[in-house]
Amino acid sequence: MVQRLLGKTALSIEIAKQIDGEIISADSMQIYKEMNIGSAKPTTEEMQGIKHYLLDFVSPKERYSVADYKKQATKAIEEILKKGKTPIIVGGTGLYIDALIYNIDYPEIEFDETYRKQLEKRVEKEGLSLLYEEATKIDEEAMKRISPNDQKRILRVLEVYHQTGKTKTQQELMSRQKEVPYDYHVYALTMPREQLYDRINKRVDIMIEQGLVEEVRKILETYQEYPTAMQALGYKEIKEYIEGNASKEQAIETIKQETRRYAKRQLTWFRKNKQTKWLDANEKEENMKIILEGIN
Numbered sequence: 001m002v003q004r005l006l007g008k009t010a011l012s013i014e015i016a017k018q019i020d021g022e023i024i025s026a027d028s029m030q031i032y033k034e035m036n037i038g039s040a041k042p043t044t045e046e047m048q049g050i051k052h053y054l055l056d057f058v059s060p061k062e063r064y065s066v067a068d069y070k071k072q073a074t075k076a077i078e079e080i081l082k083k084g085k086t087p088i089i090v091g092g093t094g095l096y097i098d099a100l101i102y103n104i105d106y107p108e109i110e111f112d113e114t115y116r117k118q119l120e121k122r123v124e125k126e127g128l129s130l131l132y133e134e135a136t137k138i139d140e141e142a143m144k145r146i147s148p149n150d151q152k153r154i155l156r157v158l159e160v161y162h163q164t165g166k167t168k169t170q171q172e173l174m175s176r177q178k179e180v181p182y183d184y185h186v187y188a189l190t191m192p193r194e195q196l197y198d199r200i201n202k203r204v205d206i207m208i209e210q211g212l213v214e215e216v217r218k219i220l221e222t223y224q225e226y227p228t229a230m231q232a233l234g235y236k237e238i239k240e241y242i243e244g245n246a247s248k249e250q251a252i253e254t255i256k257q258e259t260r261r262y263a264k265r266q267l268t269w270f271r272k273n274k275q276t277k278w279l280d281a282n283e284k285e286e287n288m289k290i291i292l293e294g295i296n
Helices: 008-019 066-082 094-101 113-126 128-138 151-164 168-175 193-210 212-222 235-242 248-271 284-295
Strands: 021-025 086-090 187-190 277-280
Touching: 008 021, 008 086, 008 284, 021 066, 066 086, 066 094, 094 248, 113 128, 113 151, 128 151, 151 168, 187 284, 193 212, 193 248, 212 235, 235 248, 277 284
Parallel strands: 021 086, 187 277
Antiparallel strands: none
16 A cells, blocks of 8 residues: 555556556545546556556545445455455545555444535534534544544534434444454655655646646536535635635645645654555655565
């Protein structure tokens, strides 16, 4: 398993070539159709003929849960193994990764759409920060890993508790009792913080040049109802610009700032995982050697 915001695509492709592998995405943004630029979704050319799973298959207006991901990722793993190939999970969404390597079962929860709309109206009237505080009082442990600006996940914590009477953290602890069916090797790429932040800033500039504003505008025009995916980092900030609530410069700077914060939270998340082997993103040949030796 290889994860990180940057540098993962090229390395995972080379590994797949070396070990006859196929790739399963573990990126909560790349699952969405029509969201290509802002999610840094790999192109057909970049895939170099390596089959990828769980990319570009969910409508931006649909709800997609960690339980959905685990079910479909497990199915993809089995499909790849039946071919005699090696599954390679690539991405930086910690919840997706943990669901697999800890075999966490998330209960099938029938969410109350009326309650969800009530929460969304409260966000508009009272502000997201108030709901963030409420969620923290309910499940402090889960909220340590959630940004105060991450509306989708903040509301999720509140919804889980509303529907089940148990916190998200309690449910995860209960579900970790099951045996893990696979032998995972977990690798993470890291680099000096200054270099990482510089790459993030440049990547955001490239996304704007490639047409991120036009991509967001098209999604908003295509779907009359509010798309779930528009809460994603990079998309919600451009949405604010399109709707006249921020200047283009402000939107771009906010994306850079929030992406840097997200990268920091990713590092913190995966450092808690004792299985993680850390690799220097600048040592490509050495990383290939370490990974190939580790899995052979």
